[in-house]
Amino acid sequence: MPFDEYLDWMEEVAKECFRVLKDDGSFFFNIGDKPSDELRSLRVAERINKIFRLQNTLHWVKSIAAPEEDVNIGHYKPVNSDRFLNNCHEYIFHFTKQGDVELDKLSIGVPYQDKSNIGRWEKAKQDLRDRGNNWFIPYETVQSQKVHPAMFPTKLPEMCIKLHGLQKGKLVVLDPFAGSGSTAIAAKKLGCYYVCFEKDLEYCRIAEGLLNEAMSEQEANRLIKPLYSFGIS
Ligand SMILES: C[S@@+](CC[C@H](N)C(=O)[O-])C[C@H]1O[C@@H](n2cnc3c(N)ncnc32)[C@H](O)[C@@H]1O
Structure with missing residues (x-):
């Protein structure tokens, strides 16, 4: 559908989600970009933000390459263009009603790389820290027989x-x-x-x-x- 119509539709979806969501609930909105239109997902998020409050912006990282560190993993689909970089992430916008929902960050926490941090910071009581907003999650191998x-x-x-x-x-x-x-x-x-x-x-x-x-x-x-x-x- 034309993009302006799509924006109106997403606003309606957001309104209905807001209506049924508990006051302390979370609304996670996943959207990917076209390399040729990198502002598209941000424009959708801006529209949803008329209804909700954007509390966090997460990046679902599908592949990551740092060969200097011996890292090169995840899904890679070559882009047929000399202008655009391969798009290796999608957004997950985390909206809430007031922007003040307390989260259980350590439930998806990661161990400290530098263990001397444990005990040094008031919050660092165990070997688990906030993972941050870059989530590396490669596709499951079932993708070879993708059903959707x-x-x-x-x-x-x-x-x-x-x-x-x-x-x-x-x-x-x-x-x-x-x-x-x-x-x-x-x-x-x-x-x-x-x-x-x-x-x-x-x-x-x-x-x-x-x-x-x-x-x-x-x-x-x-x-x-x-x-x-x-x-x-
Ligand atoms: C991007 S896919 C979601 C894929 C899903 N996250 C998964 O892991 O399989 C969007 C889905 O929304 C469905 N859809 C589109 N418009 C819809 C509507 N008005 N009501 C219900 N489902 C709809 C499509 O058929 C499609 O399967």
Whole structure:
């Protein structure tokens, strides 16, 4: 659809999400850019910010290369252009109602590289620090038999849910654009309720299949807690 229409539509989506979100809830909005239009996602975020307050901007880093440090990992899709760099990240905008939701940063924390920091700073009581806003999450290997063109790794919604805070009580996770159900799978793994919408019946079937698969894996691992699922509609 034309971009201006898309902006209006996203504002409507944001209004509806605001309506159903708890006052201390989080709204994570994932959007990727076209290399030829790097301002697109920021313009969408600006529009959503009319409804919500932008609390954090995260970068989902899909591939990272620092050969000098012996690092070169993740998904790389060559760009057919001499003008644009390969786009190796997508945005996750974290919106809340007032911009003041306390997060469980250490639930996705990382160990200190310099252990002498532990105890030196008042906040550094254990070997775990805030991961920051660059999240390196490569695609899962299942991408070789991709069942949805825009699937994200389940680790991405898992980290968002954990960051929001599993200790806040049993969470209800809602995804209005469920696709292959990655968010529902993450929610289910973490023992949350989930509600998903997807307009394409074929993707609903795929999501249900992947959810069942994920559930049987969990059962096999004896990790599962009894869950009540609203399912995919
Ligand atoms: C970018 S994909 C989401 C992929 C998902 N994150 C995953 O990991 O599979 C967006 C999905 O939204 C669905 N969609 C688009 N418009 C919709 C609408 N009005 N209501 C419900 N679903 C919609 C599309 O069919 C598509 O599957």
